[in-house]
Amino acid sequence: MALVVQKYGGSSVADTESVKRVAHRIVGTQRAGDDVVVVVSAMGDTTDELVDMAGEITDSPPQREMDILLTAGERISMSLLAMAIHELGASAMSFTGQQAGLITDDVYGHAKILAVAPERIKAALRDGHIAIIAGFQGVHVATNDVTTLGRGGSDTTAVALAAGLEADVCEIYTDVDGVFTADPRIAPRARKIGRITYEEMLELAASGAKVVAERAAEYARRYHVPLHVRSSFSCEEGTWILGSYDEGDAPVEAPIISGVAHDNSQAKITVVGVPDVPGMAARIFEVVADAGVNLDMIVQNVSADASGLTDISFTLPADQGDTAMSAIYAVQGEIGYGRRLYNDQIGKLSLVGAGMKTSPGVSARFFGALRDAGINIEMISTSEIRISVVTRQDQLATGVEAIHTAFGLDAKQIEAVVYAGTGR
Amino acid sequence: MALVVQKYGGSSVADTESVKRVAHRIVGTQRAGDDVVVVVSAMGDTTDELVDMAGEITDSPPQREMDILLTAGERISMSLLAMAIHELGASAMSFTGQQAGLITDDVYGHAKILAVAPERIKAALRDGHIAIIAGFQGVHVATNDVTTLGRGGSDTTAVALAAGLEADVCEIYTDVDGVFTADPRIAPRARKIGRITYEEMLELAASGAKVVAERAAEYARRYHVPLHVRSSFSCEEGTWILGSYDEGDAPVEAPIISGVAHDNSQAKITVVGVPDVPGMAARIFEVVADAGVNLDMIVQNVSADASGLTDISFTLPADQGDTAMSAIYAVQGEIGYGRRLYNDQIGKLSLVGAGMKTSPGVSARFFGALRDAGINIEMISTSEIRISVVTRQDQLATGVEAIHTAFGLDAKQIEAVVYAGTGR
Numbered sequence: 001m002a003l004v005v006q007k008y009g010g011s012s013v014a015d016t017e018s019v020k021r022v023a024h025r026i027v028g029t030q031r032a033g034d035d036v037v038v039v040v041s042a043m044g045d046t047t048d049e050l051v052d053m054a055g056e057i058t059d060s061p062p063q064r065e066m067d068i069l070l071t072a073g074e075r076i077s078m079s080l081l082a083m084a085i086h087e088l089g090a091s092a093m094s095f096t097g098q099q100a101g102l103i104t105d106d107v108y109g110h111a112k113i114l115a116v117a118p119e120r121i122k123a124a125l126r127d128g129h130i131a132i133i134a135g136f137q138g139v140h141v142a143t144n145d146v147t148t149l150g151r152g153g154s155d156t157t158a159v160a161l162a163a164g165l166e167a168d169v170c171e172i173y174t175d176v177d178g179v180f181t182a183d184p185r186i187a188p189r190a191r192k193i194g195r196i197t198y199e200e201m202l203e204l205a206a207s208g209a210k211v212v213a214e215r216a217a218e219y220a221r222r223y224h225v226p227l228h229v230r231s232s233f234s235c236e237e238g239t240w241i242l243g244s245y246d247e248g249d250a251p252v253e254a255p256i257i258s259g260v261a262h263d264n265s266q267a268k269i270t271v272v273g274v275p276d277v278p279g280m281a282a283r284i285f286e287v288v289a290d291a292g293v294n295l296d297m298i299v300q301n302v303s304a305d306a307s308g309l310t311d312i313s314f315t316l317p318a319d320q321g322d323t324a325m326s327a328i329y330a331v332q333g334e335i336g337y338g339r340r341l342y343n344d345q346i347g348k349l350s351l352v353g354a355g356m357k358t359s360p361g362v363s364a365r366f367f368g369a370l371r372d373a374g375i376n377i378e379m380i381s382t383s384e385i386r387i388s389v390v391t392r393q394d395q396l397a398t399g400v401e402a403i404h405t406a407f408g409l410d411a412k413q414i415e416a417v418v419y420a421g422t423g424r
Numbered sequence: 425m426a427l428v429v430q431k432y433g434g435s436s437v438a439d440t441e442s443v444k445r446v447a448h449r450i451v452g453t454q455r456a457g458d459d460v461v462v463v464v465s466a467m468g469d470t471t472d473e474l475v476d477m478a479g480e481i482t483d484s485p486p487q488r489e490m491d492i493l494l495t496a497g498e499r500i501s502m503s504l505l506a507m508a509i510h511e512l513g514a515s516a517m518s519f520t521g522q523q524a525g526l527i528t529d530d531v532y533g534h535a536k537i538l539a540v541a542p543e544r545i546k547a548a549l550r551d552g553h554i555a556i557i558a559g560f561q562g563v564h565v566a567t568n569d570v571t572t573l574g575r576g577g578s579d580t581t582a583v584a585l586a587a588g589l590e591a592d593v594c595e596i597y598t599d600v601d602g603v604f605t606a607d608p609r610i611a612p613r614a615r616k617i618g619r620i621t622y623e624e625m626l627e628l629a630a631s632g633a634k635v636v637a638e639r640a641a642e643y644a645r646r647y648h649v650p651l652h653v654r655s656s657f658s659c660e661e662g663t664w665i666l667g668s669y670d671e672g673d674a675p676v677e678a679p680i681i682s683g684v685a686h687d688n689s690q691a692k693i694t695v696v697g698v699p700d701v702p703g704m705a706a707r708i709f710e711v712v713a714d715a716g717v718n719l720d721m722i723v724q725n726v727s728a729d730a731s732g733l734t735d736i737s738f739t740l741p742a743d744q745g746d747t748a749m750s751a752i753y754a755v756q757g758e759i760g761y762g763r764r765l766y767n768d769q770i771g772k773l774s775l776v777g778a779g780m781k782t783s784p785g786v787s788a789r790f791f792g793a794l795r796d797a798g799i800n801i802e803m804i805s806t807s808e809i810r811i812s813v814v815t816r817q818d819q820l821a822t823g824v825e826a827i828h829t830a831f832g833l834d835a836k837q838i839e840a841v842v843y844a845g846t847g848r
Contacts, residue, residue: 016480056513057504058441058511065510065518069503073497076474079493080481086489087482094489099568120568144523144544 002168003125004029007039007158011175011213012232013077014044016084022173022232023084026061026130031092035078035125037165039135039158040081042073061382063108067137067148071097073152074134092130095120097137098146099162102157104138110150111138113219133161152213159216170220172212172229178238179204179211179229181259181287181409186397189410193259195240200258200352201227203386207350208263217241229314249310257353257362257407262400264347264393266296267318268378271328273338276310281333284312291327293320297348297381297390309338313379315390318344346378347396363387369406375399426592428453431559431582431672432464435599436656437501438468440508446597446656447508450554454514459549461589463559464505466497486533491572498558498578506556516554519544521561522570525588526581528562534574535562537643540544540588554708557585576637583640587647590652594644596636596653602662603628603635603653604684605833610821613834619664624680624682624776625651627810631774634686641665647684681777681786681831685823688771689818690720691742692802695752697762700734704759708752709750715751721772721814733762737803738816742768770802771820774812777829787811793830799823816819 006026013019030036044424052068054061061069078094085092101117124131135154138147149156155172162170179201180190193318194206198221205214210228220241221229232240272282281300288295298314316324321342328340356362366387375398379390391399437443454460463792474493478485482839485493502518509516512533525541558579562571573580579596586594604614605623620628622645629638636653644651644665654662698704705724712719722738740748745766751766781784788812799822803814815823828834 016477019481052498053440053504054507057443057508060511061507062510065503065506065516068499068518068520069507072499074495075492075499076477079489080477082489083485083493084481086482086486092489094492096492146520260796304720 001033001035002034003037003165005037005039005153005158005162005165005167005170008041008232009174009175010041010044010047010128012019012173013040013081016080019043019077019080020084020087020329022321023081023088025232026081027085027088027090028056028109030079030130035244036119036127036130037161037167037407038081038130038132039154039161040074040077041135041154043077043080046073046076061408064145067111068106068146070148071134071137074136078132078134085130085132088367089126090130093124094134095124096117096134097157098139098144099132100131100161102138102160103141104147104149106140106145106147108145108147111140111147113138113149113160114141115157116160118161118164121161121165127348132211133157142256152215155213155216156219156311157229159219159223159225162225163219166278167225169226169228172216172227173232174211174229175231175233176211177231177236177415179209179259180243180415181257182400182404183209183262183292185409186262187260187404188414190259190415192415193239194237196258197244197354198241199385201241202355203350203352203383204259204261205348207260207352207386208265209261209347212241255353257351257409259352260400260403260407261350261352262347262396263350265318265398266315266346266348266390267321267342267344268313268346268390269321269324269328270311270313270341270343271312271337271339272341273309274312275336276308281310281312283331283335285314287327287331288314288316288324291323293317293324293327297379297388299379314331315346317377345393346390347393347399348388349388349396349403350386351407352386354385355387356387365406366403369402370399373398373402375402425457425459425568427459427461427589429463429582429586429589429591429594430597431578431595432465432597432656433599434465434468434471434577436597437464437505440504443467443501443504444508444511447505447512449656450505451509451512451514454554460554461545461549461557461585462505462554463578464498464501464556464583465559465578467501467504470500472499472683475811488569491532491535492570494572495558495561495570498560502556502558507587509554509556514554515552516556517548518556518558520558520570521546521581522563522568524555524557525587526562526584527565527569528573528837530567530569532571535564535571537562537573537580537584538565540584541786542585542588545585545589553821557581566844576639579637579640580643582642582648583649583651586649587774589644593650593652596651597656597680598626598635598653599655599657600635601655601658601660601682601839603633603665604839605681606824606828607686610824611684611828612838614683614828615833616836616839616841617663618661619666620682621668621778622665623809624720624778627774627776628683628685628808631776631810631812632689632772633683633685636665680779681775681833683776683833684824684827684831685774685776686771686820687774688820689742690739690770690772690814691745691766691768692737692770692814693745693752694735694737694765694767695746695761695763696735696765697733698736699760700732705736707759709738709756711751712738712740712748715747717741717748717751721803721812723803732754739770739772739803769817770814771817771823772812772814772822773823773827774810775831776810777811780809780811789830790827792797794823797822797826799826828842
């Protein structure tokens with residue numbers, strides 16, 4: 001008998017019919033002999049609708065109130081799911097984040113989990129219940145106030161509970177069959193990945209793959225929680241995310257390419273004519289970070305002429321573009337740079353795989369394929385297991401297909417199923 | 425400086441525009457120098473929509489899950505209201521029933537308040553905040569599970585908090601100007617009552633007047649909480665509900681007639697041919713009560729002939745009709761009655777006023793007015809301060825108007841305002 005934590009996202013519980021479908025799967029798991037803990041997101045667009053209502057009232061809601069507002073959606077979905085399970089003759093109890101013991105700090109809107117004390121969940125399992133837990137929410141340790149975990153919160157709730165309960169597996173149910181070698185909407189011959197390491201999944205998630213939240217993958221890596229990403233619309237095995245390759249699974253020929261990720265939600269800022277003296281680049285990054293902006297790739301051109309000036313470029317989430325541009329403008333006098341350039345028509349393309357850095361052939365093939373496809377490269381960044389480039393946004397899809405083909409990732413036939421009624 | 429508890433019902437916060445309007449009133453009260461505690465219901469039809477969703481999933485939801493589902497609506501309205509107050513430059517914090525210290529038993533669906541421990545509310549007031557509390561909900565003392573208080577729950581939350589905080593007044597905001605001498609939709613010349621005792625309000629509420637929940641009026645009576653029922657759409661004084669008449673206000677000539685109430689949500693069951701032996705009537709009421717049905721008026725006809733049989737009639741909420749009929753059917757063999765008759769086309773009309781029983785002229789005028797209006801009376805029941813009759817439902821409105829006129833309650837001009845955009 002295993003202990004299974006299952007997480008269902010909003011598209012899996014979009015309406016009451018979907019809730020009933022998911023209930024069948026959950027009860028089936030229990031009847032197969034496992035203890036089942038379920039983490040559920042708000043139904044469909046509920047959270048967006050709540051955000052819209054807040055927007056009708058104020059542009060600057062107190063974050064404490066925003067958090068209690070947003071947690072209403074999961075209370076609805078969790079109780080309806082418990083009812084649907086009950087209707088099938090099994091027994092379920094639903095729990096809020098507070099009741100499930102998800103203790104957080106008080107950074108409303110993106111609270112950090114400080115501890116998991118799932119005593120009530122353990123008791124419910126002992127009594128033969130299926131435990132349903134509201135995703136995305138916790139309670140502040142000191143005030144008893146409700147907090148939300150922010151983006152990817154429900155995935156993180158599931159992984160944190162799986163760690164706290166020492167579950168055998170944490171299943172992340174979504175509307176695709178698993179993690180693919182590329183986004184099937186762009187690369188139709190993308191293949192489902194059977195297994196992948198935490199590190200590779202982290203790089204894919206950080207590079208734009210949306211199927212598992214980066215934060216949840218990080219949490220799983222730290223606490224060694226086996227993840228199984230699969231579809232709530234089929235019974236196929238999905239993608240296993242594990243600590244390392246078993247013997248026999250181990251890469252015989254390095255490198256193993258995991259897949260190609262893309263991200264077109266970024267923008268690029270270039271600060272032109274920065275005095276090339278120590279500390280100037282650091283000062284720019286400092287004011288941008290102080291404004292709460294997350295930088296991604298950074299490139300500084302060495303000043304080739306005798307002007308003593310240099311250009312600094314970096315990428316950032318496009319929705320933080322205005323904030324960053326204002327922060328840089330505020331220090332123009334202090335730094336004495338020339339101009340600021342802003343470009344949100346960019347895309348980021350990343351190839352992720354184990355042992356990549358130690359295989360010089362990978363880079364050659366990567367850049368060769370992009371050249372042959374006529375893709376212009378604006379920035380480059382690499383890590384142990386990743387190569388990323390920034391291209392023009394309108395060339396991004398062409399680049400993803402070219403790289404996918406060049407590294408032999410194309411499936412012989414189309415594998416990715418796009419399920420009816422879902423967003424993709 | 426006074427401490428004011430204000431309760432706003434669903435029609436007062438039907439949409440985000442209404443939430444903003446209510447926020448203005450609340451901030452105005454605070455700026456006038458008072459401490460303000462607000463109890464808020466779910467917006468408009470939210471609770472009905474949640475009930476409908478549960479109905480799509482199951483006919484018999486576990487009541488614990490139903491309660492956590494239904495409390496989502498107040499979390500939404502309370503946080504939006506706190507945001508709207510913040511937008512006006514004042515400071516507000518919202519609190520769930522649990523956070524506000526509304527401790528209940530575990531009778532899900534109609535939990536009873538066991539204690540009120542509003543420490544966080546007191547602290548919020550000390551810090552200069554307006555405190556917004558979710559109506560209708562509490563927390564079970566032992567399990568930390570969420571409970572709902574059932575029908576009239578938000579009124580009860582407000583009165584309980586007012587008692588626990590020793591507030592100077594509990595204002596019940598609704599979509600009419602106060603308590604009227606009759607329902608203005610039926611008796612257009614109904615007058616607003618300036619003040620009334622708890623006992624009279626209780627009789628009016630029990631007789632069908634919906635403006636204040638009977639249970640809240642009972643709670644207010646027990647803890648001497650001054651109630652002020654008024655409209656959230658105007659600044660008029662409404663109806664004060666207080667312990668007793670002050671000297672000077674005291675009735676010079678008994679009786680003081682408070683008003684005419686009506687109720688067309690009841691049904692009548694008649695059990696025909698019951699053996700007229702001791703204990704048989706009691707047995708019928710016992711099985712009906714065991715089925716959870718609330719009886720109201722009861723009439724037993726004395727057997728006038730030599731048959732030794734009698735007929736027993738009683739009224740009950742029409743939505744409990746099937747349950748009661750089944751319960752009686754189950755004991756037909758045991759009791760040996762003849763037939764069961766069911767009639768939901770009835771109405772109940774009640775006249776409420778202080779000192780009524782000691783004024784014989786009241787009954788004479790009451791029944792004379794009904795006779796003159798051609799109303800047929802099916803059942804009669806009286807209390808210290810009330811006379812009620814059951815009539816045909818299609819004669820109920822005529823009866824209300826006739827009694828209202830006969831007791832000189834008609835206003836010289838129409839007083840009741842029906843506010844745009846509300847249900848009445």
